[in-house]
Amino acid sequence: DQQVKQNSPSLSVQEGRISILNCDYTNSMFDYFLWYKKYPAEGPTFLISISSIKDKNEDGRFTVFLNKSAKHLSLHIVPSQPGDSAVYFCAANRMEYGNKLVFGAGTILRVKS
C-alpha cells in the first residue's frame, strides 16, 4: 500500500527548460512534504519542503506546489541544468510519526545539454 506515489519513473528535459516532477499521496493526514535529490552512489539529500498550510514554497530555481484537495504536489525546476540530473524522491510526514518520512519510488530526471 503505497501512500506516496511518483507515477513517472523517468523524465527527460532540455537544458534551460522547465522540469516538472509530480507526486500524489493518499493519506490526508500528512502535514509536511519534502523533496530529496539523489545522485548515483550517494545518499539522498534534502532539497525543499512545504507545510500543508501552504500551497507554494520557492527556493531559487526550485518551487514546490501543493494541491491538498487533489492530494498532489509537484516540483518545478526552472531553468533546468545538466547538474540537476538525478533521482528525485517525494516524501511525506505526519507530526504524529515523529520524523518518519514515507517516500515515493522516485523519478529519474535527465537534463540534456
Added chain:
Amino acid sequence: DAGVIQSPRHEVTEMGQEVTLRCKPISGHNSLFWYRQTMMRGLELLIYFNNNVPIDDSGMPEDRFSAKMPNASFSTLKIQPSEPRDSAVYFCASSTDRGRKSSGNTIYFGEGSWLTVV
C-alpha cells in the same frame, strides 16, 4: 561536520551468510532510520528509533532482519540468513526532533551500504 557514517560501503556475500551493516548517526541527533532502496519500491522504511528505542519496525521484511541501537552513536542492521532478494542499497539516516522547523522534518542520509547476495 561529519555526516551519517555507514559501513561497509559495499558487501558481497553468499546466500545463507550473516550480514551486519553499521551506522553512526550525526552527533546530537536522537532519531535514526534504516531505509532500503530497490528499483521497484524506491525508499522503504525498515525501522525507526527514537532515543535509542525502536518506535516502528513494521517495515522489517521478516524475522531474518533485526536492528539494534545500543547507544546514541551506533546502530546495526543484521540479516541472518541472507538471501539474493535482500540485494539492495541500505541507507541509514538520522534527525533531531528537538523543535520542529518551519521547513519541515529534514532527515540526513548516509551514503548507503550496497549489498549483493549471490
